[in-house]
Amino acid sequence: MTTLRARAAEARQVALWYEPAPDGPSGRVWIPAGAGHRAVPVSEAFKSRLLAALLELEPQPGAWLAVLGADAGGLGAGERLALRSRIGFLPANGGMISNLNGWENIVLPLGYRDAKRVNPAAPKVHALIERLGGSPRALLAKLPEEMTLYEKKLAGYVRMLLEAPELVVAENLTGGLEHDERRRTAAFPAAYHAERPEGVFVQLDDAPDQ
Amino acid sequence: MFAVYRELEGSTRLAAHVLRRVWVLRFPPVMEELVRQIYFTGASATATIVVRGAFIGTLIIAYVIEVLEADAALAVKMLLWVVLREIGPLIAAVLVIQRSGTAVATELALMKISGEVDSLRHLRIDPRDHLVVPRVIGISLSLAALTLYVQFIAVGGGMVLSALVINASFSELASNFFLLASPLDLAYSIVKSLLFGGAIGVIACYYGLNPPGRSINAVPKAAISAVTQSTIAVMIINVVFAYLAYGVALFGLFTAKV
Numbered sequence: 001m002t003t004l005r006a007r008a009a010e011a012r013q014v015a016l017w018y019e020p021a022p023d024g025p026s027g028r029v030w031i032p033a034g035a036g037h038r039a040v041p042v043s044e045a046f047k048s049r050l051l052a053a054l055l056e057l058e059p060q061p062g063a064w065l066a067v068l069g070a071d072a073g074g075l076g077a078g079e080r081l082a083l084r085s086r087i088g089f090l091p092a093n094g095g096m097i098s099n100l101n102g103w104e105n106i107v108l109p110l111g112y113r114d115a116k117r118v119n120p121a122a123p124k125v126h127a128l129i130e131r132l133g134g135s136p137r138a139l140l141a142k143l144p145e146e147m148t149l150y151e152k153k154l155a156g157y158v159r160m161l162l163e164a165p166e167l168v169v170a171e172n173l174t175g176g177l178e179h180d181e182r183r184r185t186a187a188f189p190a191a192y193h194a195e196r197p198e199g200v201f202v203q204l205d206d207a208p209d210q
Numbered sequence: 211m212f213a214v215y216r217e218l219e220g221s222t223r224l225a226a227h228v229l230r231r232v233w234v235l236r237f238p239p240v241m242e243e244l245v246r247q248i249y250f251t252g253a254s255a256t257a258t259i260v261v262r263g264a265f266i267g268t269l270i271i272a273y274v275i276e277v278l279e280a281d282a283a284l285a286v287k288m289l290l291w292v293v294l295r296e297i298g299p300l301i302a303a304v305l306v307i308q309r310s311g312t313a314v315a316t317e318l319a320l321m322k323i324s325g326e327v328d329s330l331r332h333l334r335i336d337p338r339d340h341l342v343v344p345r346v347i348g349i350s351l352s353l354a355a356l357t358l359y360v361q362f363i364a365v366g367g368g369m370v371l372s373a374l375v376i377n378a379s380f381s382e383l384a385s386n387f388f389l390l391a392s393p394l395d396l397a398y399s400i401v402k403s404l405l406f407g408g409a410i411g412v413i414a415c416y417y418g419l420n421p422p423g424r425s426i427n428a429v430p431k432a433a434i435s436a437v438t439q440s441t442i443a444v445m446i447i448n449v450v451f452a453y454l455a456y457g458v459a460l461f462g463l464f465t466a467k468v
Contacts, residue, residue, distance in 0.1 A: 055332055084334060095329035098321065099246075104239070109333045111239040118238065159333075 014066055015167055015200040018050050021062030025049060033069070036189040036201040044207045051204075054169065057084055068167055068200075088165035092172040094152030096144035102151075103140040106159045113163075121162055128158045131191055133184035150181040157188055164195040169202045217439070221416045227338050228346045228412065234339045235347070243340065247348025251310040252355050259305055260367075263360045266301065267293060267368015271383070272376050282378060286386040293364045294395045300448065301364075302356040303406040306349060307440045311414045314345050315436035318418025319429045327419065342415045349414075350407030357403040361396075402451050409443040 016031040027046035031037050041047035049060065057072045057080045059065035065072040070083055089095075096105050106125055107118045126136040134154045144152060153173065160168060174182045189201040234240050270292055274285040318341060321327050330337045365387065373380035417436040421428035 081334075089332050091325070091329065091332065093325070095325075095332060097326050097329065098324070099317070104242070108239055109335065112237050112335055115238050 013069070015068060016054070016169075016202060017064070017066040018053060018059070019064040020046060020049050021060050024060065024063065031200065031202055033200060034198065036193075036203070038203045038205065040205045041207045047204065047207055051089075051169075051171070054087070055084075055089060086166040088160040088163065088168045090153065090156050090160055090168070090170040090173070092153075092175055093149070094144075094147075094154075094156035096147070096152050096155060098144050100143075101140065102142050102147070102155050105144070105155055106140070106162070109159065110162055117162075124162070125158055128161055128191060129154065132157070132187055148181075149176050150178070150184070153177075153185070157191075161192060161195050164192070164199070166196065166198075167200045167202070168192055169204055171204050172206050173203050175206060217416070220420060221412050224338065224342060224416050224419075225346075225408065225412045228343050228408075231336075231339055231343055232347065234343055237339075240340060240344050243344035244348045247310075247345050248352050250313070251306055251349050252352030255305055255309055255352070255356060256359055259302070259356060259360055260363055262301060262305075263298075263363030264367030264371060266297060267364035267366075268371040268375065269368075271368050271372040271378060275372070275378055276376055282382045283386045283390075285372075285378070286383055286390055289365055289368060289387070290390055290395060293368070294361050294391070295399055296448070296452075298361040298364060299353075299357045299399050299403045299406060300444070302353055302360050302403060303410065303444045304441075306353050306356065306407065307410055307437055307444070310349055310352075311410050311436050311440045312433045314349070314411070314414040315418040315433045316429055318415060319421040319432040322419055322421055323424055323426065323428065337419070341419070342412075345415055346408060346411030349411035350404050353407030353410070354400050354403040357399055358396075361399065398451075398455060402447070405447050405451070406444050409447060410440045413440045413443055 013032065014030060015033045015037075016029060018029045020027065025043050025045040027042040027050075029039055029041070029050060031039065041050065049063070053059045053063060053065045053072070054067065057065070057067065057075065059073050063073075067083060068086055070079075072080070072083070075083060097108065100108065103125070107121060110118050110121060125140070129136040129139055132154055134151060139147070139151055139155060142151065147155065157170070170188070173185050173188065177185065192199060192201050235244060267289060270288050271285045274280050274288050275282070278284075318327075321341070327337045327341070330340055369378075369380055369383040369387070372378040372383065414436040417432045417439070421432040422435075423431075
């Protein structure tokens with residue numbers, strides 16, 4: 001009981017804290033609130049458990065998950081939805097939808113949650129793409145199959161920035177990119193913190209080769 | 211047997227979701243998907259249906275007048291019974307199964323395998339809202355419109371072609387048609403088409419979202435299952451509808467005036 005209370009108290013200080021169930025893969029993620037961080041999972045099994053728990057906000061039985069100061073295991077369905085809306089996730093492949101062009105992909109979540117913001121968001125989208133080293137006119141007109149991996153990640157990132165969540169988890173941000181593109185991703189955290197200065201940016205790398 | 215039950219239950223749940231969540235069409239991305247679906251299923255399919263429709267109308271009139279040696283009135287009655295009520299919706303349904311049923315199942319299976327369905331979830335968008343609702347409604351509306359188109363082409367084109375290629379008077383055929391046709395014939399076929407379209411859409415989406423595996427081989431399997439099950443569903447709906455219309459429930463409503 002004391003351990004649980006201590007954990008709950010400690011959870012209030014952290015942005016992301018995950019420990020898998022004792023019978024699961026070993027590892028631990030503990031990321032304090034504020035600024036940017038880089039997490040290297042010990043194994044791919046651990047990483048997939050972490051992402052599954054984080055994106056569903058339902059830790060496996062015996063696992064521990066605290067996100068943005070809240071113990072995810074103790075949340076009701078409504079509270080989980082509310083907490084999930086404060087988390088942004090950028091998958092390694094950018095998470096594009098193949099039958100939508102760049103613009104439609106970027107404003108897709110806004111179209112569902114705040115359609116009035118879609119058209120006024122255009123100047124901001126252009127500015128963000130330019131700031132992150134992309135060509136707005138070309139990128140917004142392209143279908144995902146015509147985009148490079150960097151462009152997919154860029155479009156996915158801009159899409160996330162429009163909602164500026166409190167916690168951003170970018171999966172293997174630099175994976176599969178050319179040297180010049182990797183250099184350009186260095187500007188990603190700064191672009192996020194310009195939108196949300198107190199936000200937490202986490203780069204979740206691939207596990208090192210076993 | 212368990213698989214059949216599971217597929218039936220899954221499709222039923224998907225259909226219930228569509229009915230419960232029709233209101234998501236007010237979201238611009240869903241409306242855009244609906245417009246795309248209507249364009250693909252309805253507008254771009256019209257050209258392929260013209261020749262089939264006109265030939266079927268001609269065939270029926272020619273068969274009745276030349277082979278059965280009947281008069282123009284019976285030829286028009288056959289057009290009404292066969293084309294307006296039965297063949298029109300069926301031709302449109304077969305065309306939609308061939309084109310849109312396979313396309314939707316393949317597209318969704320690929321999206322599922324490539325992780326795009328998960329991407330939608332990560333964006334906190336219900337994939338059924340974004341992918342299933344507009345496709346099912348789009349296919350339903352398009353099929354109803356295509357049915358009207360087939361009926362118009364088959365009846366009109368059939369009468370025109372018959373006047374040109376066999377010894378039939380266009381004015382006699384047309385006057386008989388307007389004398390015998392009833393709005394109920396049209397309503398019957400449109401309601402049936404909407405149901406056909408709903409069934410085709412739901413089944414194609416179900417198999418697309420539940421491919422039998424995560425490899426690329428699962429995609430054609432999903433498409434084959436969608437086509438097979440859609441065809442069976444359309445036949446079942448047709449039989450049930452015919453029974454309801456001509457049998458117990460609506461007895462006499464559509465009886466032919468021979």
